[in-house]
Amino acid sequence: MDTQVVWVAITAFLGAIVVALLGWADSKEPFDGKKFLASALRGLVAAVTFAVGVAITSTAGWGFYAVAFLGGAGLDALGKKAQDVLVKPQ
Secondary structure (H helix, E strand, C coil), rough: CCCHHHHHHHHHHHHHHHHHHHHHHHHHHCCCHHHHHHHHHHHHHHHHHHHHEEEEEEECCCCHHHHHHHHHHHHHHHHHHHHHHHHHCC
């Protein structure tokens, strides 16, 4: 397996994890593992998406890693907002 694919996947996953941790730190609430697990799953979706992208294009420079990190963060933020809209608290 190409190491670029692995590193891009890790970078996208880390983007989602970082935004999840920043959201938790900003909330001032106790750590909630269920919320973090949801972010980790969205991070895995981002990781697979960007890994497939780099596998198809066969190119990954520093710019691609930056885009993967920001894409992972964005996918987690978008997923969280969509979850908030679709799943109304009772």
